[in-house]
Amino acid sequence: MNHLKRIVILSMALLLLAGGQAVAAAAPTLQAQGVFADGDGLLNAVVYTTVEGNLQTSDFALKLNGVDLTPTAVSSYYRAGLGASYLFLLDAPRAMKSASFTLLKDTVSLLIDRMGDADNAAILTTGGSVAGLTLTSGKSLLKQALDGIEKGAAADTLNASVADAANYLQSAVDARRHVCLVVLTTGETRDETGMTQAELQKLVTGMPLTVYTYAFVTDETESKRVKQANDFGALARQSVGGVDTLVTGKTDAAALAGAVTDNEKRFLLLTADMSAEAAATGAGTLTVSLQDGGLMLSDETAVSAALLAAIQPAVTATPDISPNPDEPTPTPTGGHIDIDLKDGYLIYILAGLGALLAAMMIALIVVSRRRKRSFELDNAPDSDLNGREPARDGAGHTQITEDDLRTEPVMEKNAVSAKLRVTLTQVGTDAEQKYTADMLQTLVIGRSSREARLVIPKDTTISGTHAKLTFDGSAVRIEDLNSANGTKINGVKIQMPTVLHSGDVLTFGKTSLRVTWQRL
Incomplete structure (x- = not known):
């Protein structure tokens, strides 16, 4: 009988303990x-x-x-x-x-x-x-x-x-x-x-x-x-x-x-x-x-x-725009200004203007090509989830080559401690949807709010921890974390950590997003 009482008492104690914990767990x-x-x-x-x-x-x-x-x-x-x-x-x-x-x-x-x-x-x-x-x-x-x-x-x-x-x-x-x-x-x-x-x-x-x-x-x-x-x-x-x-x-x-x-x-x-x-x-x-x-x-x-x-x-902190008292203050002349340039200085100035014009032409060409590339990517068909690469067609859609895997983006060689604000903008049917997160060295992207820092919740074909961005101070790379449906850059499935360029289109599951970042 005493043994039975002890068992009953223990059972009641455990039930009370479990009940208290269940109530505590249920309340957010x-x-x-x-x-x-x-x-x-x-x-x-x-x-x-x-x-x-x-x-x-x-x-x-x-x-x-x-x-x-x-x-x-x-x-x-x-x-x-x-x-x-x-x-x-x-x-x-x-x-x-x-x-x-x-x-x-x-x-x-x-x-x-x-x-x-x-x-x-x-x-x-x-x-x-x-x-x-x-x-x-x-x-x-x-x-x-x-x-x-x-x-x-x-x-x-x-x-x-x-x-x-x-x-x-x-x-x-x-x-x-x-x-x-x-x-x-x-x-x-x-x-x-x-x-x-x-x-x-x-x-x-x-x-x-x-x-x-x-x-x-x-x-x-x-x-x-x-x-x-x-x-x-x-x-x-x-x-x-x-x-x-x-x-x-x-x-x-x-x-x-x-x-x-x-x-x-x-x-x-x-x-x-x-x-x-x-x-x-x-x-x-x-x-x-x-x-x-x-x-x-x-x-x-x-x-x-x-x-x-x-x-x-x-x-x-705000920038100080007050003039330096040690700098000379320009004096208004109230009339025509004659500028006397010696021949040597004139040559340097003309050379500088020529270099400036050349740089502007190069910049215009680069911007034009990027806009054309962005337009083509926005109108490219979605890729299948079975890892099949899209075929090259007459429109000249961008494909990743071995040179792309080795190309470093043009970025300042800042310290690794530089912080980036990464933005993923959805392309296609929900083009206004944006996802933003800050990163120092790594940023995990996925569907799980418990394990990923940049969360994309709506697409069930995205894994809980799908991919990871890394930043070493000079280059941003993306690595697939053994996701179920893989990670693609501009329609091509990646097999290794790959350098990203701002404006690339990333595909996780059925969702395509354009990646950009800025330094903070």
Whole structure:
């Protein structure tokens, strides 16, 4: 009978836990994690939302201290290339079952494998010191540290260790714009000597931090342990976009790691133009709002005076057109001006005029050819999706040759840090539709708003991540990302990263778009 009671109590606890999580999952959320600026006059906000669908800038509203800002781009933070920082905190007492400990380490190992190129991480154990701890992007170094961890004596310092880890992530010099604390433990609440659960909760809730908790419950029939694990998971549920995972039954490392990697795709990068009025408001609050059907979601995050001071020069900068006092001022003559040119100077002037006329003729020829090429491309028939190349006809449609693959566009050799604003303008039936996004080095194009930064939502023949643009400071290239229907330039399917020219027509699935870009 007692055994039956324990089973009933455990079942009720699990049902309550699952029910609470289901309600929480069903309600759409919006959370603002933080803001940053790169000195280009733009304000960037990292936000988390469970709202599904192809979110556009028109779905968001931003206010800085009551002043409206204009959103210019919304994209997946996961695909933005800015990177995230992870601190894995492992609490593995000797009482933890061997199977649970192995699963714990396998989960961390898989999370390390799934780190992006711009991500970094560190590993800490309960009771360990953060002094000398360094975030690294070296996966082999992280794996070596993980391999050396063994189960240890139960220490009453779990809460204090979580607090130390959270504080470290807020001050680490190598921390990325988005930081995550991943705590893997038995979920057992022990008598804490350094910090109570309430004190820890207050500390973590006030930080722009994403917390993931894993509770490996060793005794699945003990309802008290399940409740303790659920209480500890509140650390994650009350953080920005955090997730708590209760591990009670049979599962694998891939499913557990997915709780983090899948949730990270819900973080967005929202960019807005700053006005001089907004930049001059001083430290305050950024309010982010999202319209989800008939429901308006909203959240706030603090904006420091230092950040606004860094943005203000770029916002208020205007060219100085006042005359230089050291330059001579022309004096009106009030009559005819005689110009005396020596024969040598006259020759130079005539040569310069000749060179100028030649340059103008060349420019007119180039512009004429480009206009003719654009007209032919706009009137060219759509290509099939089976990869068949269009036949050359008498109209002389443009085809890509080996020389085109090697030709670099005429662009200034600026640094790689130059930012481009890429615009795709649909050609054909919906010629007014435009898609725009900013890029530094890479820009993923596709149908998935979670994984692509430039989203084309209407065409189901476009893959979630269809193609990628890259910019090395001198040339823009496009690469197909193993899409279902391939990528074409001016009607020709590409098989390798290929140099683009502004004005080329790209075909993704059934959609053709003309690509242009400008430097910011």
